Amino acid sequence: MQNFSNVIRISNRLVGANNPVYVIAEAGVNHNGDMNLAYQLIDIAVNSGADAVKFQLFNTDSLINSDVEKAAYQIDSDKVEQSQYEMLKGLEISPVECELLANYAKEKDIDFIVTPFDEPSLSYLLTLPLSALKISSTDLTNLSFIKKASKANVPIILSTGMSEQSEVDEAMQALVGNFKDLILLQCTSSYPAPTSQLNLRVMKKYADDYGVIVGYSDHTSGIGASPYAVAAGASVIEKHFTIDKSLAGPDHQASLSPAELALFIDEIRKVEAMMGRQVKRVELCERDNRLALQKCLVAASPIQKGEVFTRENLVARRTGGRGVPAKFLEELTGRNANINYVAGAVIES
Incomplete structure (x- = not known):
């Protein structure tokens, strides 16, 4: 399945092997439904040096049934007694607000990416001039949703958390032949994700099996696994951040602070x-060290002009870079010396 692009342009940045790692600062729902906070999150992403800032767009009524309970990590991180529906309802931004954030990000010269979580939100986003579109792990098995997203005229970033290999195969099969600009992210959808269950090697399998650009959606604590993911071949990194970890909400505690986000990106650039x-x-x-430390040939004992060079009368020593490099010992052996050499003299030719 070698039908996807090796290099993708997102806005004015090239993404893929041998290009700078594309770092997405995931604001997600950490704005808590407050637009002023959302604007501040964009500023933080800009100041940290991120390539893109990402938000989530959903209509709660289209996303979830009203009686669905919170996921375990949502209960642990947010002690408010409410259903998942009630929690999400308070974290919505409207399509109009999403467009305002996109315009603000453009003014700040940072790429703006959105994850749609329902059909109406996806339909709306397909009308906007986005830098890229992110499809969450929650929709990896929602094949009709993925196919619809592939109609976007922008690159798609697809996460693969909570999925079996066979389900990733099915999603890729749904896209192959119809869409080329795809980035596939390894992800472990646990908050935080345990070190022993990150499986960074999966990225190489994705690259080998699908011929696709790969990356990593990082849910580990702190700076976590992302620098190692870069060393393992990730071309794209995504990480949650917040303005304040103590705020109420499902994702704040597992997110990076503004200072941590800057350190996180700096560490990625170092690994890169x-x-x-x-x-x-x-x-x-x-x-300079090469000249000082690598060896050249010298006379192990006095050698008379016309005498044959042998393994016995030649030896390799450090000479400060002068003379015949030691790798030519075999080539020099059997030739005749054209001058006299005292013991320790550098062999010049």
């Missing part, structure tokens, strides 16, 4: 720099 290129060469910082 460490990864470098797939080219082995002498680096600038090594050049």
